[in-house]
Amino acid sequence: MEFLHLATLIGILSAVWAQNPLYPPPYKNLALRGRATQSSTYSGISNAINAIDGNLDTNFYHGSCACTNLDVSPWWRVDLQRPHKISQIVITNRGDCCGERLNGASILIGNSLENNGNNNPSCSEINYIPNGATQTFQCNGMVGRYVSIILPGKQTYLQLCEVQVFGVPVSNIPTCF
Numbered sequence: 001m002e003f004l005h006l007a008t009l010i011g012i013l014s015a016v017w018a019q020n021p022l023y024p025p026p027y028k029n030l031a032l033r034g035r036a037t038q039s040s041t042y043s044g045i046s047n048a049i050n051a052i053d054g055n056l057d058t059n060f061y062h063g064s065c066a067c068t069n070l071d072v073s074p075w076w077r078v079d080l081q082r083p084h085k086i087s088q089i090v091i092t093n094r095g096d097c098c099g100e101r102l103n104g105a106s107i108l109i110g111n112s113l114e115n116n117g118n119n120n121p122s123c124s125e126i127n128y129i130p131n132g133a134t135q136t137f138q139c140n141g142m143v144g145r146y147v148s149i150i151l152p153g154k155q156t157y158l159q160l161c162e163v164q165v166f167g168v169p170v171s172n173i174p175t176c177f
Contacts, residue, residue, distance in 0.1 A: 027087055027166040029054070031147070034078040034165070039116070040069040042157065051160040052078055058095025058132040058161045065094055065161040074158035075150040077117050084167040086139040089123060089147060092162035095132025101159055102126050105151050107137055109144035117148040134162075143170060 036048035046060070046067035055064040068074040086109055093099045103126065110120025123139040126149075147165050151158050 027168065029164045030080050030084055030167060031078050031163055031165040034080050036066070036076065036078045038066060038068050038076040038158070039071045039074045042067040042069050046159070048076055051076060051163045054162075056092055056134070056162050058092060060094050060096055060159065060161075065159055067157055067159040070155060070157055072155045073118070073150060073152050074154075074156065075116055075118055075148055076158055076160055076163070077146055077148040078163060078165065080145050080147065080165065083111055083143055083145045083170040084165075085141045085143050085170055086123070086147070086165060086167040087141065088139055088166050089137045090134060090162075090164040090166070091126065091129065091137070091149075091160060092134040093129040093131060094159045094161050097131065098157075098159065099129060099131035099133075101151075101157055103128055104154065105149050105158065107139075108148040108150065109139060109142040109146070111143075111145050113146065117146040118150050118152075120144060120146060120148060139167075141167075 031052040036052050038048040045063040048066050050064050051066035057064040093102050105126040107123045108120040109123050124137040129135045
């Protein structure tokens with residue numbers, strides 16, 4: 001009887017994972033436990049931590065988005081506390097206006113804080129995410145402690161409503177002998 005319950009539970013979990021490929025096991029949103037910072041803060045409701053609060057609300061004025069001041073090369077970064085093998089980054093853009101401000105941003109992953117982490121290797125570039133939309137960027141196992149998003153060479157605002165980072169700690173990566 002216990003075997004049937006276990007088999008049923010495994011079947012249900014498999015169905016859920018199959019329908020939601022953004023969150024395959026054992027990957028978890030690592031950003032939720034991270035520490036976020038950014039080049040500056042636009043107002044009291046746009047702190048860096050808002051982009052890793054787990055709230056997918058895309059209305060800036062509801063207080064769940066991060067935004068910098070009008071900076072040259074504005075950046076945002078999350079410290080995952082230790083190196084991870086990153087499978088993907090999922091970014092949710094602001095929905096109430098100005099989504100084009102994210103166009104041209106670089107997503108960087110690495111272990112260095114040189115130049116605020118903005119010298120780390122590139123995972124991807126954000127070409128376009130519509131207002132209020134969410135997009136997934138494959139990082140194919142890049143290893144790093146820091147995930148940064150920067151708009152290099154532009155004087156603009158950097159705004160992010162949610163950044164999700166999926167991967168596993170480096171110490172949990174199986175090795176073959």
